[in-house]
Amino acid sequence: MTLPAEIVDAHHHLWDLGRFPYPWLAPSAPPRPFGDHTAIKRNYLPRDYRGDFAGLPLVASVHVQANCGAADPVDETRWLASLAQSTGLPTAVVGFADMTRADAPAVLAGHAAFTIARGVRALVAWDSAGRWRFAQRPGVLSDPVFRHNAALLVRLGLSLDLVIAPEQMPEVAALAQDLPDLPIILNHLGTAEIAQFDLWKAGLRQLAAHRNIAIKLSGLWTIDKAWSPAALRPFLAEALEQIGAARLMYGSNAPVEKVNCPVSSHVPILAGLIDALDPSAMPALFADTARRLYRLAPQQ
Helix, strand or coil: CCCCCCEEEEEECCECCCCCCCHHHCCCCCCECCECCHHHCCCECHHHHHHHCCCCCEEEEEEECCCCCCCCCHHHHHHHHHHHHHHCCCCEEEEECCCCCCCHHHHHHHHHCCCCEEEEEEECCECCCCCCECCCCCCHHHCHHHHHHHHHHHHHCCEEEEECCHHHHHHHHHHHHHCCCCCEEECHHHHCCHHHHHHHHHHHHHHHCCCCEEEEECCHHHCCCCCCHHHHHHHHHHHHHHCCHHHEEECCCECCHHHCCCHHHHHHHHHHHHHHHCHHHHHHHHHHHHHHHCCCCCCC
């Protein structure tokens, strides 16, 4: 079995259902696009997370906001900073901010006050077919308030994680061009889907020209819930060719991804594909890119 020498998980979640509302994890919450998530409607804390990586060379992790429903998004970062002190995880945090709000600067500054904070995530997906509608309207990435807040991220030393639909890739390229000092990190391979491969591929070519854009190999259930190597291979090959290993990074999307494909299965699947496509890319994809872009200390 092919495995990387070390893993920096660039995208995972933790939650405490007694601390925040997490509406999407309520007992009555309906299934999500990735499937029936009854099995993860329970606390998921560092001990559970470490258990999912048992036998794998995990060395650091980046927690990405988990739609906790807190009135103040900074409260999630505050909790995670405390959790890191007591358990050693997570290593870094990407918080939540509604970047379309005029009062977002206060939230951004609140996150930045914690040394564990590395960025914020904006859920801006909006496609014409209506499948992905996380934003309140289309065109959010060019909104003047969003742009003002994105520029503020640069001054605060924070990066911007984005959840988009493939047809929004040209908008991401425009944002990257206008804010070349802002690290922009696309989650879940740009929400790639087999039916939209050509659209996704064309968008990827536009992103490739902008060195401040990186992409996570996470949430690959949108391509195939079982992480079939045959289904994933064309996407990984294209990403390696167009974006390059230095701007690609692995994220487990735990515990969401394990509804369909657990970490113990998808890590060797992904590693095997990378080993076949470009073995020299393994260290960057599984550790070095995330370590650099999320500014994590080297493993001692």
